[in-house]
Amino acid sequence: MRIILITGISGSGKSVALNALEDAGYYCVDNLPPRFLPQLATYLADAGQERLAVAIDARSSASLDEMPAMIRDLSGRHDVRVLFLNASTQSLIQRFSETRRRHPLSGSTAHDADVGLLTTLEEAINRERELVAGLAEFGHQIDTSNLRASVLRAWVRRFIEQERNGLALMFESFGFKRGVPLDADFVFDVRTLPNPYYDHELRPLTGRDQPVIDFLDAQPVVHEMTGDIQAFLVKWLPHFRDDNRSYLTVAIGCTGGQHRSVFIAETLAARLADQVNVIVRHRDAPLDINETSKPPT
Structure with a gap:
């Protein structure tokens, strides 16, 4: 089974990418806790599903450390690709301001040992960069700072059309x-x-x-x-x-x-x-x- 893992920084376009993959025939899951990924892959593979796309971000901060080992393990049984979306802090602040959406780590309280108390949007963005930095090296990165949604969709289509044959x-x-x-x-x-x-x-x-x-x-x-x-x-x-x-x-x-x-x-x-x-x-x-x-x- 081909598995596309979409990760990166909140506000960088993961929803746009996931929708593009759904249009391409992928079974899509948003914000799946990483620890459930192997079970989901096994279940869907046994059911005959050939394409799976999963979005994973800082909302699953407690188990992000498990992802590198999980990716290596899954790659031994499936065609696993990682798509890491990024954007400049200035672009992200502007997007959150325009949509008035709350960053997943904004307002985190001190009892959350993995995140801590984050009072500003910029603090939340910087903390999220730290949490997901280890995943960037596993896949293909796209900087969406200056991209229209239609261009990102086109780049995602090109990414999944590329045959997996070495570098x-x-x-x-x-x-x-x-x-x-x-x-x-x-x-x-x-x-x-x-x-x-x-x-x-x-x-x-x-x-x-x-x-x-x-x-x-x-x-x-x-x-x-x-x-x-x-x-x-x-x-x-x-x-x-x-x-x-x-x-x-x-x-x-x-x-x-x-x-x-x-x-x-x-x-x-x-x-x-x-x-x-x-x-x-x-x-x-x-x-x-x-x-x-x-x-x-």
Whole structure:
């Protein structure tokens, strides 16, 4: 059975992800105490269920310490994947303020030994980061700070469509003006490259449009930087495979996340597609390419 565990920070989009998985045919459970996960997996597998998605967060703080061992145990019998959703503290505070929802750890009382007395929203968020930090290393991370719900749903669909076959290399383009993605393992800054933005005809396009591709492809310095990044990844990918990593996120950043970073992310994905499973996503480019982006062939 394929099991998707959704975890991370409250307010980062776990409900959106769980709904996307339900639409994809998964049997979904929200806020399951971790200690019941093995029994649920066994029960559903015996009943013929092939897909299970479970959201686990700080509301189960008392048993979160059990999760790493449980994930390793379940992985011996099922195809287990962990999706860790994160967001900046500023984004989370804004979301809780707009929805007027209460953070799960807000107002915790002193008799709760696992949490303690938390009087502010920021304290609750920071405490939750501590509680779930150990789960981040087990799976694929998505920073939802600047994502629309529709983009997150598209990224979740792409995550579950990816075949589990060793290491998956994620190329994510972004714009520095909106901050560096929290989920990045490596960040490469390509703002020194010639910028199509200053050409009025190229400005409304993206790095997937042929005129922008032709512009950047004609710049020797673009090829030099792309080659350097490629050489670095080719050299170190075997070491990440040996470390049993499932996902490695390489973030490519330019000023706005629309032209140079998109082009280089797509180019690197195409060049490395025959060596490793690749996924491409574009955080700050127009919505249509977030929905449809695939490495070119």
